[in-house]
Amino acid sequence: MISRFRTFLDLAILAGATVAALLALSGLLGGLVPLLDLVNHFQLLIFLAAVVGLLASLVWPFLRKDLRHPVQLLLLVPLLCSSSLLLPDLYRRMTISEASAESLEARGLQPLKLMSFNIYLGTWDGDGLARSIFRHAPEVVNLQEFPPKRFRRQQDLKKAYPYQANCGYWRTCTLGILSKHPLSDIKHYDLDDGGGRNPLHGKMLAATIRAPGREPVRLYNVHLGWPLPLSVKQTQFQRAEAIIKAEAAKTPNQLVAGDFNATGWSFAVDGFADDLGFSRRSQFLPTFPSPHSIIKRLSPPAFLSLDHVLTSPTLSSGPVVRASAELGDHWPILTELYVPKR
Structure with missing residues (x-):
């Protein structure tokens, strides 16, 4: 019974990582399909969730050990997709400065x-x-x-x-x-x-x-x-x-x-x-x-x-x-x- 429940949790984690990857990829198409742009309003949350998920995947005791790497690869997708939108914005924020009076x-x-x-x-x-x-x-x-x-x-x-x-x-x-x-x-x-x-x-x-x-x-x-x-x-x-x-x-x-x-x-x-x-x-x-x-x-x-x-x-x-x-x-x-x- 416990092993079945553990297997269910492992598969649920895999499913969650898959959904996160698909959502993040769909957001990149938001410039072409306005409805998909709705995902991008939450890119900061997606990025943070992907980081937490990746860290958790390093220590989670998978019963199905063969699922660890697929989950990690899937979680890299939202991390990279979100970074492609957030990091340029962050870079511009950090490089703007006040102009001097002169x-x-x-x-x-x-x-x-x-x-x-x-x-x-x-x-x-x-x-x-x-x-x-x-x-x-x-x-x-x-x-x-x-x-x-x-x-x-x-x-x-x-x-x-x-x-x-x-x-x-x-x-x-x-x-x-x-x-x-x-x-x-x-x-x-x-x-x-x-x-x-x-x-x-x-x-x-x-x-x-x-x-x-x-x-x-x-x-x-x-x-x-x-x-x-x-x-x-x-x-x-x-x-x-x-x-x-x-x-x-x-x-x-x-x-x-x-x-x-x-x-x-x-x-x-x-x-x-x-x-x-x-x-x-x-x-x-x-x-x-x-x-x-x-x-x-x-x-x-x-x-x-x-x-x-x-x-x-x-x-x-x-x-x-x-x-x-x-x-x-x-x-x-x-x-x-x-x-x-x-």
């Missing part, structure tokens, strides 16, 4: 400090939000799940960021932009026809930042839907792309920032950036869940890179990093944009 001056650029932050709709702590923002002193704050009326009495935020934009009724759109510099040409867009699971998703808020001494920058604050339904997410990307391209002639300095609900190691985000001719500046940056997020009574470390910054060819940036905060289910992200002088 370098910016020589290139005719000036910095503009940006924070993007999904604060979570259930947040009521206005003081905590203000402290989280002031701690990093960004010039522009890009907020998702931000109901502006809830924080209308937060006078310190109003004083520090006198120029503000939002897209109206909070039950259908919770995007906000807080700026130390004047904002103009404020518009908000629905990027789908209401087919998503969450009415707050599929929204975009646009505003032109007019910072002294710098050329205008068109900021698109997005909160996109989850990967499923696939057709809805594709529609959101397509409509956002059409709007941004249509406005490029008027304001060529453009950036898209916010909660994409898609990881940087999926083909979807880079495909969107490539179609726009933009660069993804957020590299290997897991932002969900934050330490303040509870999932099934657990508080796991961040394993999904959902928040991004994309810039047009006329803009560049330093590294995009996670910033500390007192609230929110996402980590805020922070970067220095390098904007042409005016």
Whole structure:
């Protein structure tokens, strides 16, 4: 009886390794088959599971000893597949550095400090939000799940960021932009026809930042839907792309920032950036869940890179990093944009 159970466990391990290998291989086809790209959102978990599985296979007392090497070979497949997507992202993250003041001056650029932050709709702590923002002193704050009326009495935020934009009724759109510099040409867009699971998703808020001494920058604050339904997410990307391209002639300095609900190691985000001719500046940056997020009574470390910054060819940036905060289910992200002088 015990030997049968041990044999069953060995075969179950072999089956699990086979499924992991097939899943990882299917993710590599995500650029051709969008449905398979769903696997890539979990590549960091797949990588970690493959590492743990390989280590465990070294010490597991296989009754069927002939299965040890096949299991190890199968577990190498997800390890290599995940590495092919994750390691280039990690390398770019490690090789990006802040530009010196002398370098910016020589290139005719000036910095503009940006924070993007999904604060979570259930947040009521206005003081905590203000402290989280002031701690990093960004010039522009890009907020998702931000109901502006809830924080209308937060006078310190109003004083520090006198120029503000939002897209109206909070039950259908919770995007906000807080700026130390004047904002103009404020518009908000629905990027789908209401087919998503969450009415707050599929929204975009646009505003032109007019910072002294710098050329205008068109900021698109997005909160996109989850990967499923696939057709809805594709529609959101397509409509956002059409709007941004249509406005490029008027304001060529453009950036898209916010909660994409898609990881940087999926083909979807880079495909969107490539179609726009933009660069993804957020590299290997897991932002969900934050330490303040509870999932099934657990508080796991961040394993999904959902928040991004994309810039047009006329803009560049330093590294995009996670910033500390007192609230929110996402980590805020922070970067220095390098904007042409005016």
